[in-house]
Amino acid sequence: xxxxETTMNQPVQAVPMLSVRGLQKIYKVPGGEVEAVRDLTFDLxxxxxxxxxxxxxxxxxxxxxxxxxxxxxxxxxxxxxxSKVTGPPKSMAVVFQEYGRSLFPWMTVRANVExxxxxxxxxxxxxxxxxxxxxxxxxxxxxxxxxxxxLSGGMQQRVAxxxxxxYRPQVLLMDEPFAAVxxxxxxxxxxxxxxxxxxxxxxxxxxxxxxxxxxxxxxxVIVLSSSPTVVQEDLKIDLPAERDQLNTRALPRFMELxxxxxAEIQRAKLGPVTEQITAQRRASLK
Amino acid sequence: MSPLKRVxxxxxxxxxxxxxxxxxxxxxxxxxxxxxxxxxxTLWTTWIGDRFFDDVLPSLGxxxxxxxxxxxxxxxxxxxxxxxxxxxxxxxxLLEFFRAIPPPVLVxxxxxxxxxxxxxxxxxxxxGAIWPVLLNTVEGVRAVDSVLNDSCRSYGIAGFAxxxxxxxxxxxxxxxxxxxxxxxxxxILMVISEMFASSSGLGFTIVQFQRNFAIPEMWxxxxxxxxxxxxLAIIFQFVERRVLHWYHGLKEITHDS
Ligand SMILES: Nc1ncnc2c1ncn2[C@@H]1O[C@H](COP(=O)(O)OP(=O)(O)OP(=O)(O)O)[C@@H](O)[C@H]1O
Ligand SMILES: [Mg+2]
Numbered sequence: 287x288x289x290x291e292t293t294m295n296q297p298v299q300a301v302p303m304l305s306v307r308g309l310q311k312i313y314k315v316p317g318g319e320v321e322a323v324r325d326l327t328f329d330l331x332x333x334x335x336x337x338x339x340x341x342x343x344x345x346x347x348x349x350x351x352x353x354x355x356x357x358x359x360x361x362x363x364x365x366x367x368x369s370k371v372t373g374p375p376k377s378m379a380v381v382f383q384e385y386g387r388s389l390f391p392w393m394t395v396r397a398n399v400e401x402x403x404x405x406x407x408x409x410x411x412x413x414x415x416x417x418x419x420x421x422x423x424x425x426x427x428x429x430x431x432x433x434x435x436x437l438s439g440g441m442q443q444r445v446a447x448x449x450x451x452x453y454r455p456q457v458l459l460m461d462e463p464f465a466a467v468x469x470x471x472x473x474x475x476x477x478x479x480x481x482x483x484x485x486x487x488x489x490x491x492x493x494x495x496x497x498x499x500x501x502x503x504x505x506x507v508i509v510l511s512s513s514p515t516v517v518q519e520d521l522k523i524d525l526p527a528e529r530d531q532l533n534t535r536a537l538p539r540f541m542e543l544x545x546x547x548x549a550e551i552q553r554a555k556l557g558p559v560t561e562q563i564t565a566q567r568r569a570s571l572k
Numbered sequence: 573m574s575p576l577k578r579v580x581x582x583x584x585x586x587x588x589x590x591x592x593x594x595x596x597x598x599x600x601x602x603x604x605x606x607x608x609x610x611x612x613x614t615l616w617t618t619w620i621g622d623r624f625f626d627d628v629l630p631s632l633g634x635x636x637x638x639x640x641x642x643x644x645x646x647x648x649x650x651x652x653x654x655x656x657x658x659x660x661x662x663x664x665x666l667l668e669f670f671r672a673i674p675p676p677v678l679v680x681x682x683x684x685x686x687x688x689x690x691x692x693x694x695x696x697x698x699x700g701a702i703w704p705v706l707l708n709t710v711e712g713v714r715a716v717d718s719v720l721n722d723s724c725r726s727y728g729i730a731g732f733a734x735x736x737x738x739x740x741x742x743x744x745x746x747x748x749x750x751x752x753x754x755x756x757x758x759x760i761l762m763v764i765s766e767m768f769a770s771s772s773g774l775g776f777t778i779v780q781f782q783r784n785f786a787i788p789e790m791w792x793x794x795x796x797x798x799x800x801x802x803x804l805a806i807i808f809q810f811v812e813r814r815v816l817h818w819y820h821g822l823k824e825i826t827h828d829s
Binding site: 378379390392436453 | 717719720722723725726727728729733737738741742744818819821822825826
């Protein structure tokens with residue numbers, strides 16, 4: 287299935303590319319239950335780049351695993367292109383938080399990027415072209431014969447991104463992909479994501495706990511509350527489409543937006559606590 | 573390390589020991605301890621010639637066949653049991669029980685079941701050498717990395733492709749550790765299987781020499797066994813370096829940082 291086919295078959299008033307409805311996930315743990323995600327509802331239109339921010343432990347990874355069909359939710363639904371997600375969908379790719387553990391250490395960089403295509407029985411010539419292009423787009427065309435563990439963290443994460451890009455997914459999910467790389471690399475990788483997004487027209491859901499990153503990258507930012515998690519805010523980022531690290535981050539609008547998101551996150555963190563305190567006060571007033 | 577240095581390390585201690593042995597047995601008349609030169613001569617005259625084709629090669633053949641099946645079966649069954657949770661839970665206690673049985677006691681049993689022939693001897697080798705590979709493989713499959721596993725699932729890598737590209741390579745370090753143990757168990761069982769009701773083979777010949785008080789010949793047989801063990805170890809190292817070069821590289825890097 288190619289991207290253009292599905293676009294043609296779609297009605298004009300398009301079904302959202304990705305639709306999350308009332309998603310809840312309760313983990314069963316020894317001696318009880320942990321409600322990681324309470325009630326999440328949001329949509330991603332085709333070709334959107336949306337960032338999801340939330341404090342640590344707010345269930346971002348949990349949410350992504352449910353969306354990608356790697357884990358079953360407790361209730362609610364996830365729909366990709368109008369059809370329910372019950373297992374890992376073919377047209378979705380995930381870039382994981384732990385880059386050091388998501389590449390096969392026994393395969394070269396090239397073999398790693400190639401494997402999903404090989405598995406899909408893409409013809410050899412086409413495969414080679416896709417792998418070359420993907421490695422080039424992440425700036426790693428000079429190390430195809432290296433092994434992942436011979437590369438720096440930032441380079442490994444770029445290999446994981448190249449693998450996802452070569453696979454040509456309709457939806458790309460990324461779970462804090464840059465959390466463990468240094469600031470300079472991170473800035474480069476952020477620009478890389480926007481470039482790839484523009485080139486491929488892929489729908490991206492990018493999870494991060496970095497507020498600046500979410501505002502810089504996203505066309506929209508979804509702010510999650512802390513656990514048990516709901517959508518705290520869904521914010522449109524009205525920054526110019528052409529972004530660059532120096533100028534965009536210096537724009538007054540960028541400052542406003544990031545302060546806003548920051549305040550929301552603070553509110554999200556305090557939320558349940560303030561409620562608790564009010565409840566206690568109310569109780570003591572009686 | 574330079575090649576010269578490596579060779580020196582490799583042969584240094586053996587040479588030293590031989591010299592020591594030579595010095596200590598010089599002028600000794602002990603019937604049971606041969607002198608180095610005498611032993612070397614016996615080694616040559618005893619084993620090069622008919623015995624090599626009648627005893628050594630058949631023994632080596634049975635060892636090779638036995639080890640091959642032990643390793644192959646161990647890997648295949650280990651992958652199967654390791655990736656099926658109910659099968660693993662069901663079989664694990666039983667496997668530990670079988671592993672705990674000292675394989676030599678199976679020789680009389682297998683003699684009754686199969687008869688005294690090559691198949692019995694191969695069966696003895698398999699029945700002892702399979703366990704380290706099998707149990708290590710099961711353990712390895714259980715412990716495959718969860719993130720790599722999720723990567724496979726999200727890219728739809730399943731079934732045979734999953735085994736071929738993910739599980740098997742991921743488990744290779746454990747498999748090789750098991751193989752290393754299996755090799756020495758196999759060699760021991762090769763000798764033992766030939767000591768009972770047999771008329772040829774290394775084990776049989778060594779016992780025969782001992783019964784006839786052909787002491788230097790007996791010693792030379794032991795040296796042959798030692799050389800076979802050494803040969804196996806060298807082949808093993810060679811193969812392991814090739815198959816697990818990524819593993820050693822990865823380990824080196826994680827240890828450095
Ligand atoms: N497998 C699990 N079993 C039980 N509880 C879990 C499991 N995985 C996550 N949790 C719990 O669910 C909550 C959300 O975890 P999750 O990893 O989704 O958060 P996160 O937003 O991705 O955090 P981070 O920013 O640190 O990556 C946490 O309270 C965590 O303890
Ligand atoms: Mg996470």
